[in-house]
Amino acid sequence: MWNRRDFLRMGALGSSTLIPKAFNSIEQVAAASAGVADRAPDEVAQDEFYWREIQEAFTLDRTLTNLNNGNTCPSPRVVHEAVKRYMDMANMLPVQYNGMIGRNVSTVRRRMAAEFGCDVSELALTRNASESMQIAQNGIDMKPGDEVVTTEQDYPRMLTTWDQRMRRDKIKVTRIQFPVPTTQDDLYQRFEKAITPQTKVLHFCHITNLTGQLFPVQRLARLARSRGILTMVDGAHALAHFPFKLRDLECDYYGVSLHKWLLAPIGNGLLYVRKENIAKTWPLQAVPDRQANDISKFEQIGTHPEALRAAVAEALAFHQAIGIERKAARLRYLTLRWANAIKSHPKVKILSNLDAGQTWGVAMVGIEGVDPRALSQHMMDRYRIVVNAVVGGTPPQQVFDYSGLRVTPNVYTTLEEVDTFAQAMLDVAKNGLPPAPAGRGGGGRGRGGV
Numbered sequence: 001m002w003n004r005r006d007f008l009r010m011g012a013l014g015s016s017t018l019i020p021k022a023f024n025s026i027e028q029v030a031a032a033s034a035g036v037a038d039r040a041p042d043e044v045a046q047d048e049f050y051w052r053e054i055q056e057a058f059t060l061d062r063t064l065t066n067l068n069n070g071n072t073c074p075s076p077r078v079v080h081e082a083v084k085r086y087m088d089m090a091n092m093l094p095v096q097y098n099g100m101i102g103r104n105v106s107t108v109r110r111r112m113a114a115e116f117g118c119d120v121s122e123l124a125l126t127r128n129a130s131e132s133m134q135i136a137q138n139g140i141d142m143k144p145g146d147e148v149v150t151t152e153q154d155y156p157r158m159l160t161t162w163d164q165r166m167r168r169d170k171i172k173v174t175r176i177q178f179p180v181p182t183t184q185d186d187l188y189q190r191f192e193k194a195i196t197p198q199t200k201v202l203h204f205c206h207i208t209n210l211t212g213q214l215f216p217v218q219r220l221a222r223l224a225r226s227r228g229i230l231t232m233v234d235g236a237h238a239l240a241h242f243p244f245k246l247r248d249l250e251c252d253y254y255g256v257s258l259h260k261w262l263l264a265p266i267g268n269g270l271l272y273v274r275k276e277n278i279a280k281t282w283p284l285q286a287v288p289d290r291q292a293n294d295i296s297k298f299e300q301i302g303t304h305p306e307a308l309r310a311a312v313a314e315a316l317a318f319h320q321a322i323g324i325e326r327k328a329a330r331l332r333y334l335t336l337r338w339a340n341a342i343k344s345h346p347k348v349k350i351l352s353n354l355d356a357g358q359t360w361g362v363a364m365v366g367i368e369g370v371d372p373r374a375l376s377q378h379m380m381d382r383y384r385i386v387v388n389a390v391v392g393g394t395p396p397q398q399v400f401d402y403s404g405l406r407v408t409p410n411v412y413t414t415l416e417e418v419d420t421f422a423q424a425m426l427d428v429a430k431n432g433l434p435p436a437p438a439g440r441g442g443g444g445r446g447r448g449g450v
């Protein structure tokens with residue numbers, strides 16, 4: 001509901017729209033954030049004037065509604081322009097400029113460490129979460145009989161990595177199952193029960209890619225450390241999504257895809273390795289022994305485009321201009337908006353915990369008796385909504401007995417978009433799916449990965 005203050009602010013915004021917008025949307029967003037700094041994030045989450053400023057920072061195809069940001073997020077215009085600029089620069093004389101941009105990337109490491117709460121000597125820039133996690137998974141020495149405890153709902157590629165180590169090194173992998181949504185205590189107890197004297201690693205997600213189930217990272221890390229066990233945490237979906245500091249998690253390894261919630265260019269990841277573990281972790285590509293204790297050993301991948309890494313600086317600045325508290329509150333507001341609109345329908349099953357501090361921009365929903373793959377296709381065919389169908393698989397894939405749509409809005413998502421999704425869900429819950437349109441189609445069933 002608009003009030004007098006909103007109209008006065010719109011007047012102020014209206015006059016500024018007569019002046020051409022600055023190219024630098026970071027400044028625009030920072031100015032908008034300064035204008036709401038005296039209000040609580042939960043209140044700002046409902047301020048459409050503020051979020052309009054964020055929405056305008058992106059060059060999107062607004063004929064499509066993207067509710068699959070959990071896969072890969074688009075970058076704001078300012079980030080994408082930076083990639084092009086650095087790419088152009090590098091191409092002038094690659095041996096000179098790619099190297100120079102690469103040296104400047106030390107600024108990105110320093111700022112990322114400061115923002116996300118770790119020492120810069122514990123942070124490596126990688127290409128994605130898969131690379132980060134596999135450096136940890138394949139990098140530690142393990143002997144036959146050593147055990148890893150993980151879950152059936154960890155990311156498929158990470159499960160496959162452990163599967164390969166089982167074949168290669170004869171280690172044992174225990175995958176625990178858990179209901180969704182569940183409590184932090186339940187997850188803690190399941191891990192505690194699964195630990196044996198042979199357990200060397202606990203591996204789990206900070207939040208899962210499926211229902212967004214949150215894990216008690218710090219408690220599990222403390223439990224593991226007290227028994228001489230390492231913790232590897234898959235934070236692909238957590239960093240830059242909701243507020244926390246890496247050092248507070250107390251885990252040993254933490255991997256992230258920066259092209260998810262940080263909105264960095266595709267091909268950026270982060271690996272945190274607790275200082276005492278660096279020397280005992282083998283890098284992906286070989287380095288001289290003198291580098292054994294140096295975090296930069298995990299970045300050795302041969303020649304690569306430094307432009308992509310450099311543009312993380314813009315993504316970080318954009319992220320900081322919004323502020324993590326406001327971003328998390330808006331993602332949660334958007335999720336609650338669609339979830340609350342449909343959750344009381346008897347056929348609708350919300351598979352994520354909607355309590356405060358549990359869920360932000362990743363949540364899952366099913367409709368009783370409706371195949372989520374057909375539902376996802378219907379959303380595309382009828383509404384041009386991109387949203388992911390999730391169904392459990394068989395080993396070595398993720399194994400679970402629920403299914404639904406994984407719904408992941410973003411900071412640029414409009415209320416009209418989530419409202420249309422909610423109405424479409426209610427329509428299917430009441431009337432079932434209409435027959436598939438003949439000869440037309442969207443992107444194919446089960447389109448896109450999770």
Ligand SMILES: Cc1ncc(COP(=O)(O)O)c(C=O)c1O
Pocket residue numbers: 070071128129130131155157205207208209234236237257450
């Ligand atoms: C929980 C989780 N871990 C790891 C990954 C792998 O990320 P990437 O493909 O960017 O390496 C994903 C991707 O969706 C994920 O959701």
